[in-house]
Amino acid sequence: MFDPASGHPYPDGHDADGTPAPHALLAPVLGLIGTWRGTGRGEYPTLDEDFAYEQKVTFSHDGRPFLRYESRAWLTDAEGRPLRPSARESGWWRLQPDGRVEALITQPTGIAEIAVGHAADGTVDLATHEVALTPTAKQVDATRRRYTLAGPGTLTFAHDLAAVGVPLRHHLAARLVRGGAKP
Numbered sequence: 001m002f003d004p005a006s007g008h009p010y011p012d013g014h015d016a017d018g019t020p021a022p023h024a025l026l027a028p029v030l031g032l033i034g035t036w037r038g039t040g041r042g043e044y045p046t047l048d049e050d051f052a053y054e055q056k057v058t059f060s061h062d063g064r065p066f067l068r069y070e071s072r073a074w075l076t077d078a079e080g081r082p083l084r085p086s087a088r089e090s091g092w093w094r095l096q097p098d099g100r101v102e103a104l105i106t107q108p109t110g111i112a113e114i115a116v117g118h119a120a121d122g123t124v125d126l127a128t129h130e131v132a133l134t135p136t137a138k139q140v141d142a143t144r145r146r147y148t149l150a151g152p153g154t155l156t157f158a159h160d161l162a163a164v165g166v167p168l169r170h171h172l173a174a175r176l177v178r179g180g181a182k183p
C-alpha cells in the first residue's frame with residue numbers, strides 16, 4: 001500500500017469506490033468525495049456590486065470518519081476570464097452517528113470557523129457553532145453553508161454570512177460539476 005509518490009503509506013482517497021474504503025460514518029457524504037469545479041455569483045450589502053467567480057472544491061478521506069475539505073475561488077470577468085485570486089479555505093468535516101457533522105474550517109483572512117450541522121439525502125447543512133478571529137480579521141459572526149447534490153455530477157453551494165455589522169444574509173451561490181473540468 002506504500003505509495004512512493006505520496007511520501008507516506010496512507011494517501012487520501014478521492015473516490016468513494018477506491019482505496020482506502022471510506023469509513024462507514026462517511027455514508028451520508030459519500031456523494032461529495034472527489035473534486036468539483038464550477039461558477040458562482042456573490043453579493044453583500046457592503047459591496048458596490050455583485051461579482052462572478054469560479055470555484056474548485058475537493059473532498060478526500062483517509063479511511064477514518066472525517067473528510068478533508070479544500071476550496072479555492074477566483075473572481076472572473078463577464079467572459080469568465082480570471083481576474084484575481086479570492087477566498088480560499090480548508091478544514092476537516094468530522095462525521096458523527098446519525099449524519100451529524102462537526103466542521104473545522106480556516107481561512108487565510110484570519111477566520112477560523114467551527115460549524116455544526118447534518119448530512120442526509122445528498123444535502124449537507126452547516127451553521128456556525130463558534131468563530132475565532134485573528135486580531136486583524138474582519139468581524140465575522142456567523143455563516144450558513146448548504147451543499148446539495150443536484151442530479152448526477154452536480155453540486156450546488158449556498159453560503160449566508162453575518163459579518164461587519166450585517167445580519168445573516170446571502171453571500172454566495174455556486175453550481176459545481178464533478179471532475180474538475182472547466183464547465
Ligand code: HEM
Pocket residue numbers: 042044046047051053055072073074075086087111113138139140143159161163164171172
Ligand atoms: C467562494 C468563496 C468566496 C468568494 C468568491 C468570496 C468573495 C468575496 C468578495 C469578492 C468580497 C469583496 C471584497 C473583495 O473584493 O475581496 C468578499 C467580502 C467578504 N467576504 Fe467573501 N467570499 C467567499 C467566501 C467567504 C467566506 C466563507 C466568508 C466567511 C466565513 C466570507 C466573508 C467575507 C467578509 C467578512 C467580507 C467583507 C465584507 C466587507 O467588509 O464589506 N467570504 N467576499
